Amino acid sequence: MARRGWVGAGLGAALVGAVGVGLVVAPTGAAAAPPLPPVSPEDLVSSVIAADRPALAGEVEVDNALGLPAVPGVPQLANGTSTVRVWSGGEDRGRVAIPSAEGERTLVSDGTTRWSYDSRERSATRVPVGEGRGGPEGSDAQDPTTAATQAVATLRQSSTVAVDGTAEVAGRPAYQLVLTPLPTERTLLREVRVAVDAETRLPLQLTVLAQGSGEPALQVGFTEITYGPQDPALFAFTPPPGTTVEDAPARDGQRPDGARQGTTVGDGWDTVVIGQAPQEGQGQQPDGRQRPESAPDLSALGTPVTGPWGTGRVITTAVATVIVTDDGRIAAGAVPQQVLGEALAR
Amino acid sequence: MTTVEAARTRAPLGRLAAAEVRWVLRRPRTLVLLALLASVPVAVGVGIALTGGPGGGDGDGPGLVAAVAGNGLVLPIAALGLALTLLLPLTVATAAADALAGEAQHGTLRGLLLAPVGRGRLVVMKAVGVVAVTVLAVLVVAVAGVITGLVVVGGPDGTLITLSGTALGLWEAMGRVALVAAWTIVQLLAVGAVALAISAFTEHPLVVLAAVLGGLIVFGVLAAVPSLEWLQPLLLTSGWGAGTDALRDPLPLDDLASSTARALVYLVVGVALTVWRMRHRDG
Numbered sequence: 001m002a003r004r005g006w007v008g009a010g011l012g013a014a015l016v017g018a019v020g021v022g023l024v025v026a027p028t029g030a031a032a033a034p035p036l037p038p039v040s041p042e043d044l045v046s047s048v049i050a051a052d053r054p055a056l057a058g059e060v061e062v063d064n065a066l067g068l069p070a071v072p073g074v075p076q077l078a079n080g081t082s083t084v085r086v087w088s089g090g091e092d093r094g095r096v097a098i099p100s101a102e103g104e105r106t107l108v109s110d111g112t113t114r115w116s117y118d119s120r121e122r123s124a125t126r127v128p129v130g131e132g133r134g135g136p137e138g139s140d141a142q143d144p145t146t147a148a149t150q151a152v153a154t155l156r157q158s159s160t161v162a163v164d165g166t167a168e169v170a171g172r173p174a175y176q177l178v179l180t181p182l183p184t185e186r187t188l189l190r191e192v193r194v195a196v197d198a199e200t201r202l203p204l205q206l207t208v209l210a211q212g213s214g215e216p217a218l219q220v221g222f223t224e225i226t227y228g229p230q231d232p233a234l235f236a237f238t239p240p241p242g243t244t245v246e247d248a249p250a251r252d253g254q255r256p257d258g259a260r261q262g263t264t265v266g267d268g269w270d271t272v273v274i275g276q277a278p279q280e281g282q283g284q285q286p287d288g289r290q291r292p293e294s295a296p297d298l299s300a301l302g303t304p305v306t307g308p309w310g311t312g313r314v315i316t317t318a319v320a321t322v323i324v325t326d327d328g329r330i331a332a333g334a335v336p337q338q339v340l341g342e343a344l345a346r
Numbered sequence: 347m348t349t350v351e352a353a354r355t356r357a358p359l360g361r362l363a364a365a366e367v368r369w370v371l372r373r374p375r376t377l378v379l380l381a382l383l384a385s386v387p388v389a390v391g392v393g394i395a396l397t398g399g400p401g402g403g404d405g406d407g408p409g410l411v412a413a414v415a416g417n418g419l420v421l422p423i424a425a426l427g428l429a430l431t432l433l434l435p436l437t438v439a440t441a442a443a444d445a446l447a448g449e450a451q452h453g454t455l456r457g458l459l460l461a462p463v464g465r466g467r468l469v470v471m472k473a474v475g476v477v478a479v480t481v482l483a484v485l486v487v488a489v490a491g492v493i494t495g496l497v498v499v500g501g502p503d504g505t506l507i508t509l510s511g512t513a514l515g516l517w518e519a520m521g522r523v524a525l526v527a528a529w530t531i532v533q534l535l536a537v538g539a540v541a542l543a544i545s546a547f548t549e550h551p552l553v554v555l556a557a558v559l560g561g562l563i564v565f566g567v568l569a570a571v572p573s574l575e576w577l578q579p580l581l582l583t584s585g586w587g588a589g590t591d592a593l594r595d596p597l598p599l600d601d602l603a604s605s606t607a608r609a610l611v612y613l614v615v616g617v618a619l620t621v622w623r624m625r626h627r628d629g
Contacts, residue, residue, distance in 0.1 A: 059600075085598065097510055097594065099509075099591075099594065099598075101587055101590070102410055102412070102413070102590065103413070103509055104509035104510055104594055106509075106510045106511050115511075117510070117511035119413060119508075119509040119510070119511065120412065120413075124511065234596070237511065238512075238513075239511070240502070240507040240511055240512070240513050241502035241503075241507070241513075242416050242417070242502060242507070243511070
């Protein structure tokens with residue numbers, strides 16, 4: 001009796017273990033598409049532009065299969081999945097924590113100052129929020145409906161814009177806004193999908209699909225999101241003792257060096273940007289806070305290539321191609337290598 | 347038959363457990379391992395205090411060690427992370443190997459199995475010994491780490507600077523250390539339960555040590571193979587980086603919770619196998 005009881009207990013425990021493994025291992029199943037009232041792309045875009053930035057806390061997962069070459073000092077660009085924690089206090093206040101195995105990079109904006117703290121370097125960079133700064137909605141004085149209609153009309157010249165059903169993202173019902181390039185566009189991209197929260201009209205997920213692959217080349221989206229007021233202490237930053245504090249000049253929305261902006265060839269999806277490669281000693285960019293080790297050395301990347309435009313190196317990824325010519329020009333675009341060559345030869 | 351069972355006097359479990367713990371802690375190998383464990387944070391702390399920390403550069407120190415410089419309260423957490431890779435599992439596996447396989451090798455397990463003691467009580471008693479060593483080993487590292495961190499490395503006004511750049515007061519920092527210690531104990535108990543199960547199946551203590559340490563190394567190799575990524579949620583070791591999360595602010599509990607759940611599964615399976623095997627063991 002007692003013996004049988006123990007055997008039963010043992011078997012039961014083994015069963016618990018197996019079920020436990022199942023629960024721990026099992027991925028959360030894909031939810032069915034939630035029913036939502038239909039909406040036109042114009043209305044969806046205008047409501048996104050008009051929506052307030054809500055206070056929220058969440059986790060953003062970046063699933064990167066872009067196939068970028070490994071650049072030292074920028075581990076986030078490498079293929080793989082990384083999770084970023086974000087908090088927003090509405091308006092201009094926010095906090096982003098980018099964890100790595102042995103450290104963390106923290107970005108805090110309290111509305112007037114932006115801080116970037118790197119735990120591995122023990123350094124903090126302070127950037128005052130410039131006057132002329134502002135996203136597309138800040139600089140556009142026009143009303144959201146006009147802006148959205150114009151934006152969608154511009155997009156329609158080169159793509160199909162549609163609201164393609166609904167999805168559940170981070171537990172929120174969301175509309176799927178889908179941009180598909182017209183067949184005439186010579187691009188590496190197949191589709192760009194944006195999931196928009198049906199209630200708050202906050203974009204929750206961006207998915208980029210490339211030609212010839214069923215898996216997204218890039219997916220950035222919330223895996224967890226909670227709307228609601230956040231602890232104000234999250235949006236204040238005091239450099240801890242022992243931290244090197246650097247002041248970076250204010251960024252006022254436009255590059256100080258107009259010559260670096262380059263020229264564009266083509267329009268729509270097969271736009272090619274041609275610019276000048278950063279020269280030696282010129283590598284310290286105002287946005288150097290993203291790359292502490294100045295500009296990465298591009299000469300070691302890519303494979304040699306020649307064409308009617310000269311010789312250079314080509315760097316191919318899932319969604320974009322870059323050619324760095326030996327005479328210091330850079331051509332980049334979401335296009336095949338051939339289109340870049342034609343643009344350079346022009 | 348029933349009257350005899352009713353009349354049987356039972357030794358109180360507390361006394362049995364105390365005897366087992368006393369016996370385990372008197373073993374020189376246990377004491378040597380505990381001393382080794384205490385020396386981990388002391389060595390790291392003294393090394394950082396003497397050299398001023400891993401010098402600048404890209405901050406490519408091993409693990410969290412780079413974060414300890416001038417921030418002493420990180421030391422216990424970093425030391426627990428370092429010791430968790432090999433030394434702590436070795437300590438726990440040693441205790442588990444001696445508990446059943448060691449007794450079997452000396453022939454003393456036969457006496458315990460023949461004695462009128464329930465097999466369940468025997469397993470409980472042996473498990474208590476392993477748990478005692480586990481808890482003690484983690485506490486030794488944590489306490490030695492806190493003392494070395496405060497005395498040798500020092501910190502800014504007794505605060506802990508998190509990886510997120512915020513400063514935590516002494517008591518909150520102690521809470522974080524306690525959290526990591528508790529989490530480490532659960533992870534090690536999972537190792538201990540599996541080791542005890544292996545120990546119940548063999549009479550060679552070295553087999554247990556080899557299986558546990560070899561298993562950890564194999565897990566590490568499997569985790570490093572990109573095409574075996576789907577295996578990650580099954581591997582106990584793949585959650586062992588979560589201790590670092592205690593140094594982030596606000597505290598993210600996701601990874602700590604999921605690795606704890608995984609450890610509990612290993613624990614349940616290990617205990618179940620041990621109980622089942624000891625029910626059927628003849629000597």
